[in-house]
Amino acid sequence: MKQNSNTDLKDQRNDKLFHYTVKSCALFVLLIMLAASFSMIWGGKEAFQTFGTSFVWNSAWDPVSKQFGALVPIYGTLVTSCIAMIIAVPVSFGIAIFITNLAPNWLKTPISTAIELLAGIPSIIYGMWGLFVFVPFMADHVYPWVDEHMGALPLIGQLFQGPPIGLGMLTAGIVLSIMIIPFVSSIMREVFSTVPTPLIESAYAVGNTTWEVIWDIVLPYTRSSVLGGIFLGLGRALGETMAVTFVLGNAHQLSISLLQPGNSISATIANEFTEADSSLYLSSLLALGFILFVVTFIVLALARFMLGRLARREGA
Template sequence: MPSGFGRHFLCELRIAEMFKSYPALAMDRSDQASSRDRHDKRADMLFHLVVKGCALLVLIALLGAAFSMLWGGREAFATFGWKFLWSSDWDAVQRKFGALVPIYGTLVTALIAMIIAVPVSFGIALFLTEIAPVWLRTPVAAAIELLAGIPSIIYGMWGLFVFVPFMAEHVDPWLDENLGALPITGPLFQGAPIGLGMLTAGIVLGIMVIPFVASIMREVFLTVPSEIKESSYAIGSTTWEVVWDVVLPYTRSAVIGGIFLGLGRALGETMAVTFVLGNAHLLSASLLEPGNSIAATIANEFTEADSPLYLSSLIALGFLLFAVTFIVLAVARLMLMRLAKRAGENRQ
């Protein structure tokens, strides 16, 4: 047999063996791919279950907290009924409890805080994003974030030992003398100049909320593309025109959301308000008179609750605070959805 023919024959045998083993290799690779697909599907399913579990955990915790407070306050709700919401009585001796004064104090102090915090926070965010030199932005932003992290009890102690005497000596007497005699708004500024009251609590609360809202507004303003602002400056717009016509429309939804988050924090603040509000169950139109809030009432009297009805009334106040905060955040959500829908209609 010629050597060339032998080599050719051996090559054909090797090729035939390769083709015989190819289906086995293909089947092995197919099995590996299917096994990997099954493993990936199991891992993906496990990941989805973990993520859904985390989301459900938050929902369960929220509903559990609401139900536990509602269940704990059932005796107060059953005893007083709807009268519990609009009664100003709070007498632990005679076992008469009403939530009107704490609800009123909570809403008024939070409203004063937001009236102060929103414009100041807007000015701070505008200064840091549009006006301040680059070398100054980072230190000021760091200082604001530091203020946001200060415990509320520090604000309360500062308010009690520093701000309350200042209000009693300078601000309250001036307000009573100059604004107390006005026909419509006068009753808001009448009262003894003791420094403790809803106005003082609202101002201290506003100072607390300012760093929080300002940080949100600053981060939101930074999301505006620089090309849009530079185009506005290029056609001769002033800084205010750029902010009003470009920055605010672009970030309107996020700004409103940040404001309502600040309001939610103001509604639930406890220690700082407890120090400077006066903790008196008095329903008065004057902002200079002492008052009370839901959180302050719970913090001050929870350890003194010597009867099941007393304790149930305090827990019922906690449920009302939960409900008020939930309603505020729900209204904010509805407003944001309406703004987004209106923006979509305008684009069309």
Template sequence: MNAATLPLPDSNSRDARDARADRLFRWVLVGTVVFVLVALASAALSMLWGGRHVLLDQGWHFITSTDWNPVENKYGALAPIYGTLVTAVIAMLIAVPVSFGIAFFLTEVAPRWLRGPIGTAIELLAGIPSIIYGMWGLFVLVPVMTEYVTPWLNDTLGTLPVIGALFQGPPLGIGILTAGFVLAIMVIPFISSVMREVFLTVPTRLKESAYALGATKWEVSWDIVLPYTRSAVIGGIFLGLGRALGETMAVAFVVGNSVSLSASLLMPGTTIAALIANDFGEATETYRSALLLLGFILFIVTFAVLAVARFMLMQLARREGN
């Protein structure tokens, strides 16, 4: 039997099998997307439904009030909302420049034999349980803040006319600022890992051309590396911000768990996640409703942050495309 007499495969049946497999694969993908959307919607709606009693009773007063008194059934969520946002902002102000320095050091400055061990050590920090960070913050960072940092801030910056109110208060150690420090240490591995990976995608010829023209490492990082990787860097920053907004145990150890609103960053406060974790187990029906409504607010805040990040990335991509 020669090649001319060999039976040809049934192309029609093969095309039919491929079409069925393609449809099956498409439905599997659609099913996974629908599952994720349904899970998110059900989680949000369940918290909203659980908090309906307080929402119907207090309305917008729940968000704008600072009076949190479960004994009198008064629930004002402004203090935990403020603590959540401020601790996350402090964490980003510390973590972003540190992460950029780590990423640029590993990609441009560190010798090749040192990049692997340092990169691995930083990535391992992301796997440490948050309760370990909280215990470290309570037993190591809080004494340092009490003895050295908060007295210096109070004496140096607390006397300034505009920002002085942010750094006034007794040297307690625990507070909003300490929680921000702990959060910064927790999110640095995430942001620096993203930055390092995207910095490695910068074409070598661009950096070598800049060095050949006499540019310094700082100029290369600011004028070449950052503009080239801007979109991915912003995405990594918002990824870390989302992690900081929802962190619970580490913050609960060092934030002070005080449901009061103070202008000073040195005073104790609380966050939404820490308040829920501390009080949910012993909450009564109305108090549980308030905590569930707080959870829904945290969900909305996190969703809004990620939506803003997505919008910014789309705008940057459109601008770069033009």
């Protein structure tokens, strides 16, 4: 009886030790996040004190006269990320659906392996490929056609007018989409694989087509997880640095045209951090980092909010 009591006490101590260990790991993540945000806002306080809230809305970026504004990098970050998601989401959806529902068994493994290999390629490789291969292709074959045929369209024509230099937000968005497709499609593939086979077979048994099974069975069953994967891909696109730096053009000019060179927050920091020759210049770059942190945090918080609402609705 005494031996059993000692065993129970030992189990309780081990359980408490395990509980505090995993709790400390979770709190350590929060500590890292708070420390990173505090270091950036502390480093950028001079810029915020000098320019105030106009730092976010000002498009000027002139290190010589010490005038800095974050509007152009913020605009470039959001536009290139939106282009990437517009391309990547339907392509990733098609890849995941094909692998899980349509591909023969002998083809599933090679495609899945190729996706995993693409996900493991460093971003600088994508950037070098984009600069030396994709940019010349865009300059010679895509940008001239887009400017000639789409630049004359009413209302949206200004989006597609610009010089055929190959560098620009459209090119950066396409390169970003190629980078995040492996991540989003892998998540979708794993999620689609969790749909119970009897559920799919019963849908086919009552006469549903493949499209109806996917639209009415697979997607509703995995909706929350699919949205989570999409937002994770968006978070990756917002923070990408090297690939965007190579192909975006790194020009501090605000233009509505997708063919014009632009800039992003991460590219601005990567290009100019070593050139910061004044405390205000360095503080402005750190302030940009804090703004990127806030934008990414808002996107992921919005994702959690949407997923929570979907979960409550499905539970109801």
